[in-house]
Amino acid sequence: MEREKDYALVEGYLSHLAKDRGFSENTIQAYRCDLQKLYDFANETQTYDVSEMRSAFFAQLEERLLQSKASDSAVARFVSSVRGFFRYLYEEREVRIDYGKELENPRRRKSAVKVQPKQHTILSLKEISLLLDAPDKDTWQGARDAALMELMYAGGIRAGEIILLRYHDLDLQLNMVTVRTPSVKGEDREPRLVPFGDRARRALMHYIGMSRDIFTTPYAFVFVAESGHTLTRQSVWKIIRKHAAAAGIGKEISPQTLRRSLISHLMENGADEKSLQQILGASSPATARRYRREDSSMRRAYNKMQKLR
Secondary structure, rough: OOOHHHHHHHHHHHHHHHHHOOOOOOHHHHHHHHHHHHHHHHHOOOOOOOOOOOOHHHHHHHHHHHHHOOOOHHHHHHHHHHHHHHHHHHOOOOOOHHHHHHHHHHHHHHOOOOOOOOOOOOOOOOHHHHHHHOOOOOOOOHHHHHHHHHHHHHHOOOOHHHHOOEEHHHHOOOOOEEEEEOOOEEEOOOOEEEEOOOOHHHHHHHHEEEOOOOOOOOOOOOOEEEOOOEEOHHHHHHHHHHHHHHOOOOOOOHHHHHHHHHHHHHHHHHOHHHHHHHOOOOOOOOHHHHHHOOHHHHHHHHHHHHHHO
């Protein structure tokens, strides 16, 4: 089953489109067909893993699309599907380089019409402050939403990770949180230890103080609905959009926007790529423990950014 892992990645991507992006079932099926065509071509060219789908592969694919009898709209949708899939793989650290962005619609290029790549939304520090200040912290739900968004931004934590967070994962003395990435088809990923600032700590302490009846065991989930059930990725999406609207932020944002904004702000304030990889990637516990001992460039940049907010 050489394709078993690749098919699991496809299903993960389609699940992301359905749950996080709200795509309809018909759209999901169209994406599924496009990605099946991608793998049909990969089989023809004896390309047996997504990591082998590089520049030369996509150049061959463009040539096939140029010769295809499919309609222009079908080719355009296929290109969009493949680019979106590889962008997802890159963001999920399944591939080291997003070669999919090299794929262009050859028919548009032939007619000298360039396809403009989609620009990801990045919030400014001022917009981040407006968003994080939007919840009414005097209510239990507002305190929860504030703590959730503060921690997601502070640690670059994904929606699928924040809903798995348990009380024993928080270290409120050292301002550290253990983050676990959801497994794919039973393949577990190593947890990473991530620092957060005093602002996130205060929000967490306030929320915990209002939720004593929830945290009766160390294994209790941190962020839950008022019913006591764990949040879903879709509910996290709705929380962020709700408060963005209340803050007057007109941009289309998602949970991933907080992560991308953190990366942008850290880089603007001097963090190097290796430090970013350690905090946002799957660092080992031994690597993560170094954050307790070392004043890394990431930590300095992080502290500077916190003061700006």
